[in-house]
Each structure stands twice: as C-alpha cells, then as structure tokens.
Amino acid sequence: MRKKAAGLPLYIVMAVLCTAVLFPVILAVILPFQAHTELKDTLSPLVNFTGKYARIDLLPQYPSAENFKELLVYSPEFYRVFWNSLLMVGGAYSFSRPLWQCLRRGRLQGLNSRAGGFFSMSM
Amino acid sequence: MINRYAIKRKYRYLPFLLPSVAGVAVFTFLPFVDSVRRSFCTAVTGDLVGVNNYKAVFVNEAFGLAVKNTAVFTAVCIPLLIGISFFIAYGLSRVKHIRLIKSVLLFPMAVPTAALVLIWQILFGDAGWINHIITSHGHGAVSFLGSSKAFWVLVGSYIWKNLGYTVLLWLTGIMGVSTSVIDAARVDGANERQVLFRIILPELKPALYTITIISFLNSFKVFREAYLVAGAYPHKSIYLLQHLFNNWFVNMDLDKMAAAAVVVFSVIFAAAVLLQRVWDRKEV
Numbered sequence: 032m033r034k035k036a037a038g039l040p041l042y043i044v045m046a047v048l049c050t051a052v053l054f055p056v057i058l059a060v061i062l063p064f065q066a067h068t069e070l071k072d073t074l075s076p077l078v079n080f081t082g083k084y085a086r087i088d089l090l091p092q093y094p095s096a097e098n099f100k101e102l103l104v105y106s107p108e109f110y111r112v113f114w115n116s117l118l119m120v121g122g123a124y125s126f127s128r129p130l131w132q133c134l135r136r137g138r139l140q141g142l143n144s145r146a147g148g149f150f151s152m153s154m
Numbered sequence: 155m156i157n158r159y160a161i162k163r164k165y166r167y168l169p170f171l172l173p174s175v176a177g178v179a180v181f182t183f184l185p186f187v188d189s190v191r192r193s194f195c196t197a198v199t200g201d202l203v204g205v206n207n208y209k210a211v212f213v214n215e216a217f218g219l220a221v222k223n224t225a226v227f228t229a230v231c232i233p234l235l236i237g238i239s240f241f242i243a244y245g246l247s248r249v250k251h252i253r254l255i256k257s258v259l260l261f262p263m264a265v266p267t268a269a270l271v272l273i274w275q276i277l278f279g280d281a282g283w284i285n286h287i288i289t290s291h292g293h294g295a296v297s298f299l300g301s302s303k304a305f306w307v308l309v310g311s312y313i314w315k316n317l318g319y320t321v322l323l324w325l326t327g328i329m330g331v332s333t334s335v336i337d338a339a340r341v342d343g344a345n346e347r348q349v350l351f352r353i354i355l356p357e358l359k360p361a362l363y364t365i366t367i368i369s370f371l372n373s374f375k376v377f378r379e380a381y382l383v384a385g386a387y388p389h390k391s392i393y394l395l396q397h398l399f400n401n402w403f404v405n406m407d408l409d410k411m412a413a414a415a416v417v418v419f420s421v422i423f424a425a426a427v428l429l430q431r432v433w434d435r436k437e438v
Contacts, residue, residue: 041245048242049258052314055273056261062272076281084286084295085276126177133170 058087066095186419192412207413217414219390220398227305227376227394231312232369236362239317243324244350256325259318270311271382278307278383299384305391307383312376320365327361328354363433367426 062070065088073086102109193207211217242259246252262270277283278298285295298307331354339349377396380388386401387393395418402411 041249044245045249045255049255052259052317053261055270055277055314056265058273058276059265059269074276077275077279080281084281084289085279085283086286087276087283126173129170129172130174133167 057089061089061091063098064094064096065091066093066097069093186415189412189415192408193416195409197406197409203409207409208417211410211413211417214410216393216398216401219393220395223305223391223393224374224395227308227312227392228370228373231309231373231376232366234309235313235316235320235369236365238313239320239365240324242317243321243328244354246321246325247328252325256318256322259321261318262315263319267378267382270315271379274307274311274379274383300389302389302391304384304389308376308380308392311379312373315376316369316372320369323361323365323368324358327358331357359433363429366429370422370425 065073069088069092073088076083076085194202194204196203246255249255275282279285280295280297280300282298284298289295296303298304336349336353339353344352374396377394380392380394381397381400384392386397386404388397395414399411399414402408402414
C-alpha cells in the first residue's frame with residue numbers, strides 16, 4: 032500500500048502511544064541502576080506499609096552498578112538459570128528452524144494451513 | 155527414473171518437518187492422550203470410574219467461576235486487542251518512518267514476566283505509585299489488585315504485552331494490499347472510508363483469522379502475570395482456569411484436572427474449527 036502523508040495529530044498520537052508502551056520498560060531499565068539504599072527508601076512501602084506510599088525516582092539519585100555486581104559476582108545461581116534458559120531457547124530454535132524452513136519454501140503443497148493449525152493447537 | 159526423482163522431490167520437506175512434529179507429539183499430544191485416559195480413572199488407584207470425574211468437574215463451583223472469568227476475559231480482551239491494534243496499524247501504515255515505532259511497540263515482548271510483575275506491583279500495589287499520586291491529590295487509595303479492578307489491570311497487561319506483535323501482523327496485511335486496486339478505486343471516486351471498508355478490510359480477512367487464533371491462545375498466557383502478582387488465590391474476578399489447574403495439581407486432584415483439561419481442550423478445538431469453517435465459507 033502506498034503511504035499518504037500523515038498529519039501532525041497522527042504523529043502526536045503515536046508519540047503518546049510509544050511513551051505509554053515504553054514507560055514500564057523504562058522503569059524496568061532504571062530501577063536496577065538505583066542504589067540499594069535508594070530502592071529501600073522509595074519501594075519499602077510495598078513490603079512494609081506504614082502509611083507512606085511507594086515512589087519512583089525516574090532519575091536515580093546515586094546511579095550505581097551495585098545491583099549488577101551483586102547479581103553477576105555474588106549470585107552463582109544466576110549463571111545456572113541463565114545457561115538453562117539459553118539451552119531451552121537453543122533447543123526450541125533447533126526444533127523450530129527446520130519447520131520454518133519447510134513452511135517458508137512452501138513444500139507442504141496445500142498443507143500449510145493444516146500444519147499451522149496443528150502447531151498452534153500445541154501452543 | 156523421472157518418477158522416482160519426482161517422488162523424492164515431492165517428499166523432500168519431510169525430514170525438515172519431522173523434528174517439530176516429533177517434538178509436538180512427544181511433549182504435547184502423547185501427554186494429552188494420557189490425560190484423556192486418566193480422566194476416566196481415579197487419581198490414586200487408577201480404577202475406571204466412567205464419567206464421574208466429569209460430573210465432579212461440572213458441579214465444582216471453582217470450575218464454574220474459573221470458566222466464567224476466563225470466558226469474560228477472552229471476550230473482552232480479544233476484540234479490544236484486535237480493534238486497538240488495527241487502528242494503530244492503519245495509522246502506522248500512513249506514517250513515513252515506521253521502523254522505530256514498530257520496534258518500540260515490540261519492546262514489551264522482550265521484558266521478562268518476572269520483571270514485569272515487579273513493575274505492576276510498584277504501579278498498582280495497595281501502597282504503589284498510582285495510589286501515591288491518587289492520595290497526594292486528596293482522594294482515597296484504590297485497591298487495584300484486591301478488588302474487581304484487578305480484572306482491568308489484567309486486561310491492560312495483556313493488551314500492553316501483545317499490542318506490538320498484533321500491530322505487526324496487521325501491518326504486514328495492510329502493506330500487502332495491492333496499490334493498483336486502491337489507486338483504481340480512488341480514480342473511480344472512492345473516498346478514504348470507502349477504500350478502508352470496501353478494499354483494505356476485505357483483503358485482511360486471512361490476517362484477521364491468524365490474529366484471532368494467536369490472540370486467543372496468548373490470552374491463556376496471562377495467567378503468569380495474574381499468578382505472580384496476586385498469588386494462587388487472587389481476587390475472584392481474576393481467578394482463571396489456570397489457577398484452578400494449578401491448585402488441583404498442588405492438591406493432587408489429577409483425575410479432576412485431567413477431566414477439566416479434556417473439556418477445555420474440546421471447547422478450544424471446537425472454537426478453532428468453527429472459526430475456520432466460518433472463514434472458509436466467507437472465502438467462497
């Protein structure tokens with residue numbers, strides 16, 4: 032389909048949408064860079080409510096990599112779950128790649144939709 | 155000689171198909187066949203009890219509640235997701251640099267559920283950030299996860315997570331609509347609305363079928379968020395079928411679980427077949 036020039040309102044709508052979609056992702060990226068003391072100060076009401084509500088510092092007051100150090104240096108169990116996850120992804124990929132190749136080349140000659148149904152039911 | 159070559163060429167795809175078919179058979183279909191067998195037996199001794207397990211499932215109140223909630227969730231989420239994602243995809247198809255927006259919309263899929271659940275707790279928890287904003291404006295705090303509002307939090311979570319993928323599927327369909335047909339319609343005097351309803355939408359029927367099935371199957375995956383945010387016994391508005399299965403599994407009610415699994419599979423399978431039939435008829 033040929034594109035027609037979009038007006039400013041459409042760009043504004045898209046910008047608002049992208050901000051809304053990205054907000055939780057940005058939070059997930061920002062929080063690990065906050066120091067332990069800062070996280071304790073802002074998020075402790077979630078665990079122990081004393082009348083104060085949780086806050087979010089969108090900019091870390093003391094940017095720190097101590098959480099990453101804790102995870103990568105002092106948590107050996109992280110590597111176990113990480114490699115287990117990677118192994119699962121590799122296994123799933125090695126099973127699905129030939130199928131993708133097969134469906135892509137259209138070798139099933141009319142069986143594509145039935146094959147799609149077969150695999151989607153297994154989801 | 156030619157014949158043998160033709161046959162060999164015709165079935166050359168089989169070795170490619172085999173690993174996936176074998177994987178699905180071993181990890182999905184054989185266990186399901188075993189579940190069908192177990193649904194007619196007792197959990198401990200394995201004695202045949204006929205349809206008693208099915209009767210027990212149908213009179214179970216928790217099963218009724220879980221079926222109702224799952225059905226309502228599906229009925230609300232799928233039309234919402236399909237509608238919203240279509241309008242976004244249609245809008246996106248008119249924007250010049252869409253690659254960046256497409257990538258942004260796909261970000262939620264890359265966020266692990268465990269991290270996401272922490273964010274939902276921070277935002278929607280009883281002592282969470284949204285309540286911080288509400289109370290700082292002089293209003294009373296709202297229990298988002300402990301009241302019927304939990305349902306809408308779950309709906310929002312589902313739409314947020316699946317929006318990018320669905321937009322991408324719509325976009326692929328929209329971009330595939332022939333330019334010459336649209337140009338010809340415009341030359342004949344068709345306006346934007348007529349082009350959308352008479353040309354683009356009818357062309358997108360196959361995409362709609364795929365999107366509906368994928369959205370339907372993905373709607374069952376929202377259990378992970380519901381379970382991690384609100385636990386095994388959440389507010390009754392978000393008590394889904396998977397909560398019930400999980401609790402039956404913990405209590406070793408494997409017979410009831412097997413019977414319910416067969417019932418649920420039959421309903422999903424019937425819905426998928428019905429949808430495809432309706433589709434095929436429309437295509438003719």
